[in-house]
Amino acid sequence: MDIDIADEDLQFEDELQREPYKLKGWLRYIEHKNGGQSRTLSIIYERALRNLPRSYKLWAKYLEHRTRDVGKTTSALHAEYEKVNLCFERALLHLHTMPRLWLRYLRFLMGQADVTRTRRTFDRALRALPVTQHMRVWQRYLKFARRVGGESSKRIYHRYLKMWPERAEEYVDHCVDTGQWGEAAVWLVRMLDTASPRGTSEFQLWKQLARVLRTQPLVPVDTEAVLRAGISRFNGQGDLWTTLANYHIATGALEQARDVFEQALGGVATLRDFALVFDAYAEFEESMVTAEMEAMAAGRGSQTRLDLWLLRLERLMDRRPFLVNDVELKQSPGVAVWLKRAGLWQARYSGAKSDSERREAARQITETFERAVSEVDPRKAEGRVSEIWAAYAEHFDEAEKWRAVLDRAVAAPLGSVEELASLYVGYAERELSRGDTERALQVLTRATRARPGKVDYRDETQPAQHRVFKSLKVWTLLVDILESTGAVAATRAAYDRMLELRIATPQTIVNYADFLEENHYYEDSFKAFERGIELFGYPVAVELWNIYLRRFARRFGVAKLERTRDLHEQALEKCPGEYAKPIYLAYGELEEASGQPRRALKIYERATHGVSRGDRLEMFRYFAAKTAKLLGAVHTRAIYERGIEELADPLELVMEYAQVERQLGEIDRARALYGYASQMADPRVKPAMWAAWHEFEVQHGNEETFREMLRVKRSVQTRYNSDSQHLAAELRRKEAVGDGAHNGSGAGEAERVEQAEEANPDEVSIDVDDL
Numbered sequence: 040m041d042i043d044i045a046d047e048d049l050q051f052e053d054e055l056q057r058e059p060y061k062l063k064g065w066l067r068y069i070e071h072k073n074g075g076q077s078r079t080l081s082i083i084y085e086r087a088l089r090n091l092p093r094s095y096k097l098w099a100k101y102l103e104h105r106t107r108d109v110g111k112t113t114s115a116l117h118a119e120y121e122k123v124n125l126c127f128e129r130a131l132l133h134l135h136t137m138p139r140l141w142l143r144y145l146r147f148l149m150g151q152a153d154v155t156r157t158r159r160t161f162d163r164a165l166r167a168l169p170v171t172q173h174m175r176v177w178q179r180y181l182k183f184a185r186r187v188g189g190e191s192s193k194r195i196y197h198r199y200l201k202m203w204p205e206r207a208e209e210y211v212d213h214c215v216d217t218g219q220w221g222e223a224a225v226w227l228v229r230m231l232d233t234a235s236p237r238g239t240s241e242f243q244l245w246k247q248l249a250r251v252l253r254t255q256p257l258v259p260v261d262t263e264a265v266l267r268a269g270i271s272r273f274n275g276q277g278d279l280w281t282t283l284a285n286y287h288i289a290t291g292a293l294e295q296a297r298d299v300f301e302q303a304l305g306g307v308a309t310l311r312d313f314a315l316v317f318d319a320y321a322e323f324e325e326s327m328v329t330a331e332m333e334a335m336a337a338g339r340g341s342q343t344r345l346d347l348w349l350l351r352l353e354r355l356m357d358r359r360p361f362l363v364n365d366v367e368l369k370q371s372p373g374v375a376v377w378l379k380r381a382g383l384w385q386a387r388y389s390g391a392k393s394d395s396e397r398r399e400a401a402r403q404i405t406e407t408f409e410r411a412v413s414e415v416d417p418r419k420a421e422g423r424v425s426e427i428w429a430a431y432a433e434h435f436d437e438a439e440k441w442r443a444v445l446d447r448a449v450a451a452p453l454g455s456v457e458e459l460a461s462l463y464v465g466y467a468e469r470e471l472s473r474g475d476t477e478r479a480l481q482v483l484t485r486a487t488r489a490r491p492g493k494v495d496y497r498d499e500t501q502p503a504q505h506r507v508f509k510s511l512k513v514w515t516l517l518v519d520i521l522e523s524t525g526a527v528a529a530t531r532a533a534y535d536r537m538l539e540l541r542i543a544t545p546q547t548i549v550n551y552a553d554f555l556e557e558n559h560y561y562e563d564s565f566k567a568f569e570r571g572i573e574l575f576g577y578p579v580a581v582e583l584w585n586i587y588l589r590r591f592a593r594r595f596g597v598a599k600l601e602r603t604r605d606l607h608e609q610a611l612e613k614c615p616g617e618y619a620k621p622i623y624l625a626y627g628e629l630e631e632a633s634g635q636p637r638r639a640l641k642i643y644e645r646a647t648h649g650v651s652r653g654d655r656l657e658m659f660r661y662f663a664a665k666t667a668k669l670l671g672a673v674h675t676r677a678i679y680e681r682g683i684e685e686l687a688d689p690l691e692l693v694m695e696y697a698q699v700e701r702q703l704g705e706i707d708r709a710r711a712l713y714g715y716a717s718q719m720a721d722p723r724v725k726p727a728m729w730a731a732w733h734e735f736e737v738q739h740g741n742e743e744t745f746r747e748m749l750r751v752k753r754s755v756q757t758r759y760n761s762d763s764q765h766l767a768a769e770l771r772r773k774e775a776v777g778d779g780a781h782n783g784s785g786a787g788e789a790e791r792v793e794q795a796e797e798a799n800p801d802e803v804s805i806d807v808d809d810l
Contacts, residue, residue, distance in 0.1 A: 059090045077108050098130040138172045145179055154187050220255035228260050245269045249282040256289035277312030281319040304362050313366045324352040374422025377411035417454040425458035429465050459503040460510035483517040511542050527558055545579050581618040584610040597633045616651040636669040672699055690719045706739045717751050721759045
C-alpha cells in the first residue's frame with residue numbers, strides 16, 4: 040500500500056514510527072489528511088488498524104469513511120459494496136460484541152438488495168450479542184421484516200414472538216396492515232385468553248377478531264366455534280353475531296346464515312347490537328331478492344323463489360317493532376315498555392285484514408298483558424303497575440271481561456296505595472260511564488270498607504288493600520256520587536266518616552258545609568265548620584273561620600248578634616297574631632253594620648295590640664281612619680299619639696298625623712310633628728319626610744320657620760354622619776342599591792322616593808323596611 044508522502048506529512052510519519060501503537064497520533068494524522076484523496080486516507084486507516092485492530096474508534100471512523108464513499112457512487116456497484124461489507128466483517132472479527140457496529144453494518148446491508156445476506160447477518164448479530172442488547176437489534180430486524188414482507192417477514196416475527204410473546208399485538212397490527220388475515224386471525228385467537236400489555240381489553244380483542252373475520256371469513260381457524268364462544272362470553276355481541284352470519288354466507292350456507300340472524304335477534308341485549316344485526320339481516324335478505332331478480336332477468340331465476348324472498352323480507356320488516364320491544368324488555372322491563380308492546384299488538388289488531396289475523400292479535404294482546412302483570416315486580420318496576428291493569432281492562436268491551444280484570448287488579452299486589460285507589464276510581468268511573476251507578480257505589484263501598492286493627496296509611500309494610508280505605512281520592516268520588524243521587528243520609532255518613540278517619544281536607548269541610556246548607560241543615564253546616572276548625576290548626580283554621588263567620592252573619596245578620604259576637608271571640612281566642620287581622624276587621628264591620636260604631640272602634644283598638652308587629656302600623660292607620668269617619672278627625676289624636684309611643688318606627692304615622700293637623704288648620708301642631716319626625720329621618724335615607732316639611736313651610740311658614748327647618752336638617756344630618764351604627768346601615772343600604780342598579784333596577788331607592796314625592800307631594804310613602 041504505497042502512498043505519496045508530502046513534506047508536511049513527515050512529522051506525522053516520524054511520530055508514528057516512534058509510537059505506532061498510540062491512537063492519538065493516528066487520529067491526528069487522519070485529521071491532517073482528511074479532505075484529501077480517499078484512497079490515501081483509506082491506506083492510513085488500514086495501517087492504523089494493523090497496529091490497533093481492536094480500536095472501536097478507528098473502526099467506526101474508517102467504516103464511516105468507506106460507507107460515505109460508496110454512497111457517492113452514481114450506481115450501486117456490487118463490487119464496491121462488497122469491499123465495504125468485507126471491512127465490516129473484518130471489524131466484527133475483532134469487535135463482535137459491539138452492538139453499534141452490528142447496527143451500522145445492518146443498516147448498510149438494508150440499503151442493498153441482498154435479502155438473504157441481510158437476514159443471516161441479523162441472525163449472527165443476535166447470536167453474537169448478549170440478550171440484554173437484543174431489543175436494539177430486533178427493532179431494526181422488524182423494520183426489515185416489514186419491508187421485505189412475505190414468508191421471510193412471517194418467520195422473522197415468529198422468532199421474535201418466541202422471545203417476547205406478549206408483543207403479539209404488534210404482529211397482528213402488521214398482519215392487518217399487510218392483508219395477512221389468516222395470520223391475524225390465528226394470533227388473535229391465541230391472544231384471547233392472555234392479558235394485553237397495551238391495556239387492550241378482552242372484549243376489544245374479540246371485536247378486532249370479528250373485524251378480521253368479517254373482512255376475510257375463510258381463515259385457518261374454527262370460525263364458528265371461536266365466534267360462538269365469544270357470543271356466549273359477551274352476552275350476544277352484535278359484531279360477533281354478524282361476523283358468524285357472514286362466515287356462513289361466504290361458505291354458501293345461506294340457510295345457516297339465516298338461522299344465525301334469527302338467533303342473534305333473540306340473543307342481543309342492547310339496541311345498538313340489535314340495529315347492527317337487523318341491518319345486516321335486512322341487507323342479506325335484500326341481496327337475495329336482488330340476486331334472484333337478476334337471475335330471472337338472465338332467464339335462470341324462479342318466480343316462486345323470488346316471492347319467497349320478498350315474503351321473508353316483508354315479514355322481517357313487519358317484525359321489527361316487536362323485536363325492538365323485545366330488546367327493550369331485556370334492558371328495562373318497565374311499565375311503559377309493556378304498554379308499548381300491547382299497543383303494537385293493538386295496532387296490529389286494528390289493521391287486521393282477516394278474522395284469523397284479528398283473533399291472533401287479540402290473543403297476543405291478552406298474552407302480553409298476562410305476561411306483564413305476572414313478570415313486573417310492583418316494588419321495583421319503573422312506572423305504575425296499575426296502568427297495566429287499567430289498559431288491560433280497557434282492551435275489553437264486554438263488561439264481564441273488564442270487570443274480571445279489574446277485580447283481579449284490586450286484589451293484586453301493587454307498588455303503592457295510590458295505585459290501588461286509582462284502580463278503584465277508574466273501576467267506578469267505568470261503571471258510571473255505563474250508567475250503572477249502583478255498581479259504582481258497590482265498588483267504592485268495597486274500597487272504603489275499614490280493615491280490622493290499627494292501620495297507618497303511610498305504612499308501606501302493610502298491603503295497599505289494607506290501607507286504601509283511607510284514600511281521599513276514593514272518598515271524594517264516593518261523596519260526589521252520593522250527592523248526585525240525592526242520598527242525603529248516606530252522603531252525610533260518608534262525610535262524617537271522612538272526618539272520623541281524619542283524611543278530610545279544608546276543601547272537604549267547605550264542600551260538606553255547602554251540601555248541608557243546600558239541604559237546609561244550617562246548624563249542621565256550622566257544626567261542620569267547627570269540626571274542621573278543630574281538626575286543622577292555624578293558619579288553615581283562619582280561612583275556615585272567615586268562611587264560617589261570613590256565612591253565619593249572612594244567615595242570621597243582627598238577629599243573633601250575641602251569638603255572632605261569641606263566635607268572633609272564639610275565633611280570636613286562640614288565633615296567633617299574624618293571622619288575626621282579617622278576623623278583627625270582620626268583627627269590626629259586624630259591629631258597624633249592627634249600628635254600634637263605638638263597639639267597632641273598641642274592636643279596632645284591640646286589634647292594634649292583637650295583631651302581629653308587622654301589621655300594627657297598618658292597624659293603627661285603619662283605626663284612625665275609621666275613627667275619623669265615625670267620630671271626626673279630632674278624635675284621632677289620641678290614636679296617633681298612642682301609636683307613635685308604641686310603634687318601633689312611627690315615622691309614617693307621625694307624617695300622617697301631621698297631615699291631619701294641617702287639614703284641621705293646626706299649623707303649629709303640624710310643624711311640631713314635622714320637627715319630631717325629623718329626628719327619625721336621615722335626609723339621605725328618608726327624603727320624602729323632608730320634602731313634605733319643605734312643602735309645608737313653603738305654604739304655611741315664613742323666613743324664620745324656613746331657616747329653622749334648614750338648621751334642624753343640618754343638625755340631623757350631622758348627627759347621623761357621626762353615628763357609627765347608622766353609617767354601617769347606610770353602607771349596607773348603598774350596597775343593596777348598587778346591586779339593584781347592576782341588576783338593571785334603575786335608580787336607587789332614595790331617587791325613586793324623591794321622584795314619587797315630586798309627582799304627588801301629598802302621598803305618604805310606605806316602605807316595607809319601615810314597617
